Every structure is written in structure tokens, then in C-alpha cells.
Amino acid sequence: MKFGVVIFPSKKLQDLVNSYRKRYDPHYALIPPHLTLKNAFEASEEDAVQFADKLRKIAGHHHVFSLKTSKISSFQPVNNVIYIKVDPTEALTELHTEINHELNVQKLEYSFVPHITIGQKLSNDEHSDVYGSLRMTKVNHEETVDRFHLLYQLENGSWTVYETFRLGRES
Amino acid sequence: MKFGVVIFPSKKLQDLVNSYRKRYDPHYALIPPHLTLKNAFEASEEDAVQFADKLRKIAGHHHVFSLKTSKISSFQPVNNVIYIKVDPTEALTELHTEINHELNVQKLEYSFVPHITIGQKLSNDEHSDVYGSLRMTKVNHEETVDRFHLLYQLENGSWTVYETFRLGRES
Numbered sequence: 001m002k003f004g005v006v007i008f009p010s011k012k013l014q015d016l017v018n019s020y021r022k023r024y025d026p027h028y029a030l031i032p033p034h035l036t037l038k039n040a041f042e043a044s045e046e047d048a049v050q051f052a053d054k055l056r057k058i059a060g061h062h063h064v065f066s067l068k069t070s071k072i073s074s075f076q077p078v079n080n081v082i083y084i085k086v087d088p089t090e091a092l093t094e095l096h097t098e099i100n101h102e103l104n105v106q107k108l109e110y111s112f113v114p115h116i117t118i119g120q121k122l123s124n125d126e127h128s129d130v131y132g133s134l135r136m137t138k139v140n141h142e143e144t145v146d147r148f149h150l151l152y153q154l155e156n157g158s159w160t161v162y163e164t165f166r167l168g169r170e171s
Numbered sequence: 172m173k174f175g176v177v178i179f180p181s182k183k184l185q186d187l188v189n190s191y192r193k194r195y196d197p198h199y200a201l202i203p204p205h206l207t208l209k210n211a212f213e214a215s216e217e218d219a220v221q222f223a224d225k226l227r228k229i230a231g232h233h234h235v236f237s238l239k240t241s242k243i244s245s246f247q248p249v250n251n252v253i254y255i256k257v258d259p260t261e262a263l264t265e266l267h268t269e270i271n272h273e274l275n276v277q278k279l280e281y282s283f284v285p286h287i288t289i290g291q292k293l294s295n296d297e298h299s300d301v302y303g304s305l306r307m308t309k310v311n312h313e314e315t316v317d318r319f320h321l322l323y324q325l326e327n328g329s330w331t332v333y334e335t336f337r338l339g340r341e342s
Contacts, residue, residue: 001182008331011172011216015326022327029200032331045182149332155186156193160179160203161320161332 024119059165065091083115195290230336236262254286
């Protein structure tokens with residue numbers, strides 16, 4: 001089965017992101033809006049316990065941090081994903097690095113570009129149209145991140161939360 | 172905004188339940204299969220912190236317990252909900268009672284019938300057909316419950332996990 005590690009932003013930001021995803025993201029119904037800390041990876045159901053133990057320790061020695069968004073961007077030409085750019089702070093980058101180092105079941109294929117997807121699997125024409133109309137949109141938003149989540153994927157493609165990890169808490 | 176408290180059963184049981192929900196439950200895309208411990212209730216976003224504090228304490232002095240299913244049943248004539256019946260053990264009932272007592276923002280309208288919904292909002296004819304074909308289905312399944320979750324609802328009706336609470340852990 002597949003696991004992944006994500007941050008769910010505040011309800012306010014999730015609602016904004018969903019207003020775009022509804023039209024542009026076929027994963028809209030499978031998972032709430034999120035910032036991916038570790039991409040989906042394959043492991044057995046029993047592995048969840050040790051993943052959670054590791055993530056709990058990581059969360060314990062990281063601190064609550066601020067998440068800032070500024071604009072809408074795209075991964076083109078790599079792929080046709082449109083996203084809200086999240087400023088790559090040291091706190092976020094270190095959390096990402098440690099999670100991927102400790103749960104080293106896969107190699108990192110890309111450098112970490114923190115983002116919240118608002119559209120994907122668009123044709124080139126759709127991508128041009130949508131990105132053209134959104135690229136100048138300002139998304140000046142700031143909030144506090146105090147937790148992240150380990151998820152697993154069901155057979156229908158949707159994701160269920162296995163556990164929440166609160167930053168800076170003894171455990 | 173709305174909050175709720177649920178148990179997500181194992182992936183195996185969620186996948187089975189989704190094979191029915193896909194056809195019979197219009198909430199299929201809004202939330203993974205679950206057993207409701209506290210029905211949706213209205214509160215402000217800031218209240219989440221104190222709800223989580225209370226739920227963490229409750230989780231700390233309850234123990235991991237066994238969840239058993241046996242058959243498919245229906246709430247008719249109260250409503251046209253078809254569900255997998257979960258045996259009402261003392262552990263489950265006490266957890267339900269304490270959560271509803273501590274988060275007493277609403278009165279309990281019904282007695283607690285632990286269940287995992289597989290179909291709802293069916294017309295009377297649909298209900299008759301579907302329940303007629305499923306009522307003799309045996310669902311002999313047993314698993315261990317070691318956690319539950321506090322969720323909140325987004326504007327599009329879907330639910331995001333705020334926090335996980337592990338049973339029998341100091342916090």
C-alpha cells in the first residue's frame with residue numbers, strides 16, 4: 001500500500017485552494033488540499049507503526065513555523081501542475097529533509113519546491129489557458145504550521161490519515 | 172464550521188465498505204469509511220485546540236479495544252441508512268459516552284448504535300432493493316482500534332483530519 005506525509009493548511013487556505021481544484025484537479029475528491037512533505041511511497045501496512053514512531057520523534061524536535069504563500073506558479077515544462085508557491089523557509093526545508101532521510105524508502109527525485117497544488121493532469125492547451133488567467137493572481141497569505149500527518153491510500157485512490165504529529169511536543 | 176469525531180477502521184475494512192459506498196453513498200468522496208463517535212457539531216475554528224486537549228486526555232485513559240462486525244443492517248424506518256453493524260462493546264460505548272459528555276455542545280438525539288455506513292440518502296425503492304440484496308451478507312471481521320480522530324468540514328462538504336488521538340498513551 002502507499003503512504004505519504006503532508007501538511008494540511010488552515011481551513012481558509014484549503015477552501016481557497018479547493019475553489020480552483022474543483023475545476024482543475026482530478027484528485028480533488030481523493031485528498032484535501034495539502035503541502036507534500038514526502039511523496040507517495042510503497043510499504044506494508046505493518047510498517048505504519050515504525051513510520052509513525054520515527055515521525056513522532058522528528059516532530060518532537062522541530063518547532064512550529066510560519067507558512068507564507070505569495071503567488072501562483074507552474075512546474076511546466078517538467079509537468080503541467082499549477083500550484084500556490086510556498087516560501088521555502090529553513091524550518092520547512094529542514095523538516096522535509098529529515099522526514100525524507102529517516103523514511104529513506106525512496107530516493108528524492110526532485111529538489112524540494114514547497115507548493116500546494118491547485119491544478120494537474122491538464123492538457124497543454126488547458127494548462128496555457130488556466131495558467132495564463134491565474135499567473136498574475138496574488139495569494140498573500142500567512143499562517144502557522146503546528147502539525148503534519150502520515151496518510152495511506154485506499155484501493156479507490158483516496159487517502160486516509162493514519163496519524164497526526166504535532167511540532168515541538170514531547171512524545 | 173463543523174467538527175466531528177470518528178474511528179477510521181483498517182484499510183481492509185475501508186476498502187470493503189467503499190466497494191458498497193461507491194454505489195450507494197453520496198458522501199463517498201467527502202470522507203473515508205468511518206465509525207462516528209460524535210456527530211457533526213458547530214463550533215469556531217479556535218475551539219479546535221481545546222477540543223483536542225480534551226480528546227487527548229480522554230484517549231489517554233481509555234485502552235486499545237477490539238472492534239467486531241457481523242452483519243449488514245438498516246436504520247429504517249427512522250432513515251434509509253444501510254450500515255455494517257459494529258458490536259456494541261463496553262469499551263466502545265464508554266469512549267462514545269465520555270467524548271459526548273466532555274464535548275457537550277449538543278444533546279444526544281439517538282442512543283448509540285455503533286455502525287459504519289455503506290449507503291444513505293436512498294429512495295424507499297432503492298433502499299428496499301439494496302437492503303434486500305445485502306441483508307443476508309455476513310461481515311465477520313475483527314480488528315483492533317488504537318486511535319480516533321477529530322475532523323473538520325471544508326466549505327465543499329469534505330472532511331480534513333485535525334488530529335489523531337492514540338488510546339492508552341500518556342500525553
